[in-house]
Amino acid sequence: MKKIVLALFMALASLPLWAQSNATAGSADLDAEKRRLSAEREAIEKRYVEERAACYKKFAVEDCLRESRTRRRAETDNIKRQETAINDIQRQRSGAAELRKLDEKAGTQRSVDTPEKQQQSIQNQKDREQRAADHAAGRASTAAEAAERERQFQSKQQSHADEQAKAAQRRAEAPEAVRRFEEKQRRAAEHRADRERRNAQQRDKPRGAPLPPPPAEPGPAKP
Known part of the structure; x- marks a missing residue:
């Protein structure tokens, strides 16, 4: 060790x-x-x-x-x-x-370097700075356009989601509407059947005996 x-x-x-x-x-x-x-x-x-x-x-x-x-x-x-x-x-x-x-x-x-080359170098530097500024402005414009496209996309997505929600609500309410319609139809059918039954009972009921003739009027009194 x-x-x-x-x-x-x-x-x-x-x-x-x-x-x-x-x-x-x-x-x-x-x-x-x-x-x-x-x-x-x-x-x-x-x-x-x-x-x-x-x-x-x-x-x-x-x-x-x-x-x-x-x-x-x-x-x-x-x-x-x-x-x-x-x-x-x-x-x-x-x-x-x-x-x-x-x-x-x-x-x-x-x-x-001659004065002309020095001036050209200065101008080249300015051109590079201008290109950099233009490039930055282009990036900003591109970013703004991308943000607008994103906003439109989100708006479309929200509209689509709203339509889907409404369609889902209609589908959820459809069975209840069908049930109410069927219940209304059933009550109407029962009402017709009841009316027809009463009418039939009235037709089948026997007629009563004819009324007796009225009594004869008394004649004039004899002297």
């Missing part, structure tokens, strides 16, 4: 020192450093294979393998950190070189 801690400490401690030395030494041979790290990586892998073979001959195989893996991981991580630092330095140097080239080119261009 102490060996593992010591290996981790040495790996972490070596990175800042290396990065500091390369940051201050602008002429450091980064390619040589990469080759050195590649050789160290190969040596680590070779030692790891040998340690694994030796672990299988020991009693505490798992502990030995775990210690070997931990040591290999720490050393490999240290190499990765150094490679990352090298890549960062190379990118910084490349970016600085490109900036120097651009500055030199811009300085040379400014020194040879």
Whole structure:
């Protein structure tokens, strides 16, 4: 366990020192450093294979393998950190070189520009600003048109929803209307049947005996 801690400490401690030395030494041979790290990586892998073979001959195989893996991981991580630092330095140097080239080119261009070119450059800048303003106005107009289309669409959707609601209400009320109509028809039929029954009873009723003739009027009294 102490060996593992010591290996981790040495790996972490070596990175800042290396990065500091390369940051201050602008002429450091980064390619040589990469080759050195590649050789160290190969040596680590070779030692790891040998340690694994030796672990299988020991009693505490798992502990030995775990210690070997931990040591290999720490050393490999240290190499990765150094490679990352090298890549960062190379990118910084490349970016600085490109900036120097651009500055030199811009300085040379400014020194040879004539008043006519300077005026043309100013006019080009104004044209770009005008195009940007026109583009912004076009976007605003497009947004307004889109908003109006959305409003019309929502209005149509609302009208359609209202029509659907009315149709649903009519469908819901239709059975009740049919029931009322059928009830009215039933009552009318019952009324007709009752009237016809009474009429039939009146027709079938026997006629009464004729009334007796009225009594004869008395004649004039004889003297």
